[in-house]
Amino acid sequence: MPEIAVRLPDGSEKHVPEGATVLDLASAIGPRLAQAALAGKVDGDEVDLEHTLTDGDTVEIVTDRSPEALHLLRHSAAHVMAEAIKTLYPEANFGVGPDIEDGFYYDFRIDKQLTPDDLEAIEERMRQIISEERPFERSELTKLEAWDLFEGDPFKQELIEEIPEGDTISVYREGVFTDLCRGPHIPHTGKIGAFKLMKLAGAYWRGDNERPMLQRIYGTAWFTQKELDAYLERISEAERRDHRKLGKELDLFSLHEEAGAGLPLYHPKGARVLRIIQEWLRQELYRRGYDEVITPHVYKADVWKTSGHWDNYRENMYFFQVDEGEGKVADYGIKPMNCPGHIMIYKNDIVSYRDLPWRMFEFGTVYRHELSGVVHGLMRARGFTQDDAHIFCTAEQVTPEVMKMLELVDYVNGEFGFEYTAEVSTRPEKSMGSDEMWEVATNGLKDALEQRGQEYEINEGDGAFYGPKIDIKLRDAIGRTWQTATIQVDFNNPERFDMTYRTAENTEAQPFMLHRTILGSMERFLGILIEHYAGAFPVWLAPVQAVVIPIADRHLEHAESVRERLEVAGVRVEVYEEQEPMRVKIAKAQQQKVPYMLVVGDKEAEGDLVAVRERTEGDIGQMGVAEFAEKVVG
RNA sequence: GCCGACGUAGCUCAGCUGGUAGAGCAACGCACUCGUAAUGCGUAGGUCAGGGGUUCGAGUCCCCUCGUCGGCUCCA
Secondary structure, rough: EEEEEEEEOOEEEEEEEEEHHHHHHHHHOOHHHHHHHEEEEOEEEOOOOEEEOOOOOOEEEEEOOOOHOOOOOOOOHHHHHHHHHHHOOOOOOOOOOEOOEEEEEEEOOOOOOOOOHHHEEEEEEHHHHHOOOEEEEEEEOOHHHHHHHHHOHHHHHHHHOOOOOOOOEEEEEEEOEEEEEOOOOOEEHHHEEEEEEEEEEEHHHHOOOOOOOEEEEEEEEEOOHHHHHHHHHHHHHHHHHHHHHHHHHHHOOOOOOOOOOOOOOOOHHHHHHHHHHHHHHHHHHHHHEEEEEEOEEEEEEEHHHOOHHHHHHHHHOOOOEEEOOOOOOOEEEEEOEEEEEHHHHOOOOOHHHHHHEEEEHHHHHHEOOOOOOOOOOOOOOOOEEEEEEEEEEOHHHHHHHHHHHHHHHHHHHHHHHHHEEEEEEEOOOOOOOHHHHHHHHHHHHHHHHOOOOOEEEEOOOOEEEEEOOEEEEEOOOOOOOOEEEEEEEHHHHHHHHOOEOOOOOOOOOOOOEEEEEEEEHHHHHHHHHHHHHHOOOOOOOOOOOOEEEEOHHHHHHHHHHHHHHHHHOOOOOOEEEOOOOOHHHHHHHOOOOOOOOEEEOOHHHHHEEEEEEOOOEEEEEEEEEEHHHHHOOO
């Protein structure tokens, strides 16, 4: 029998009979590999095990240890769920069902509105399909055949319509269910070791709010029960860290129905943490040549007309009218952004090139009427404070200024122990400015990243309409990512507000304007910090750094004296003076995640000492008050 | 804004198919004065998110509004 030669990932060559499939190759290498094989990769493209090899292919066998394996599994699980839905609800029409991070979903339309209880029946049906180890069978069709096959399935037909003429259209069948699918899939349903349907949601067809809303079920799938359990544990961990729960327990902030959605109220401890962060950042900014400004929360509508907010951002703004007497009524708008104020300051006087770059910053509180469905604790509020800054500069200064911002991003995130990645967003379809401006600005951002040796990804077409941007995504203690810092070039405002500066040649030129935040919104950043630290702030951020715990009433006097001296030394300290056993006070301090507990009893009063209990270490022994203060304030 | 779920004492939650509200913690009072994660007893606390409806009767069923949660969309 004629043979063909294929190349394996280790560079070696393997001869197999003509017509051999990926699975045949795996068998030829070893029976255990054949058993573990899920799919193949031929010249980098994923294929099924049944895929026929040709001479000269470079082939890799995908097993459950391969990085691509989980998405194959999850995509296959989505098919199994679709089949379960189809058997339970034969009228079902399906949309799309991809794998996503940690799982999969499928969108579909059925007559019944599902409730969480219905998920159990679907899971049960899925378990049955999985236990039957049904093979996924691929077939290839012409566009016309595919169209006919999905008769009565408008969503699938719409997808078929969009497949370019001449492209291969493939479908996969497992059991009674056939789905339009590029593939590949795992060999049979039995490979899905563990799964769970997680939640039910609505989702617009093709993500378009003009189109019908389908039902969506999210699920997760893993090779083993152990992995599934670990994933569920990760979710519980995230729930334990939920800033809304911890915010309540640690008495940091509250939200009130009567106040309105998305308008957090900071309690003394929450306010303290925010102010500590702000004061620290303020000093860093002063050191880096920023000027702090303070601008009003409301402006007359004219400002918003000039800025374009009146026309383009109205539905997100709070506008109101004020009766100014004699039948005159004036429109005012609460600021959703700080830029117009900073621009007015810029324009207050003639700016020389010698004044540039001008770095203006403000902890500016803004209000945006976000859609009711998106507000979420501190993470997405309607009133929030940005650590906002605008840098007005010349074209040549863009790259160096962006580099300075990136250095600041790096420094700030390092202080909190965050790792992060950068993404550059390029010109979107709906945008203003010339191609040349976009190119100069986008390259300016990329140059800054490259000169600093920072890796970045490109988000094609994801820039703001007024200019390209760099977004920074943090990775927190349990691996979740959060978008915080953003650096944006703005072509719009210098134009709209007719901003100029005097050049060295005594001509007028338009400055570049950069927007940037480092923390993003203070609210959101605090929320991220709460979850990152699981509520246990490091000593420098802790709203209460130490509590003094007198053992009995006769120790109150010494406790007070300790508190006074520590306060003078700059330690944030409280005395737990209620008449309760020491262990109760310790329990309370532990729950409040206070870094240090200072037990004072007879021995400490006698020697003017404190017995220090560290929150995570436990009792670390006695020391003098000054020594302890030094330890905290450092 | 859209789809769905939910909203009971300050907090966490119980209250089956409609018969007129309950626990633990917290608060307050009294006792205990204690050596490293929760002392005992007692008291008080709710127009069951708000409004409307069905019913002899609604925390429980229906509608609207507000809010919360999970998604979608949005994030000039």
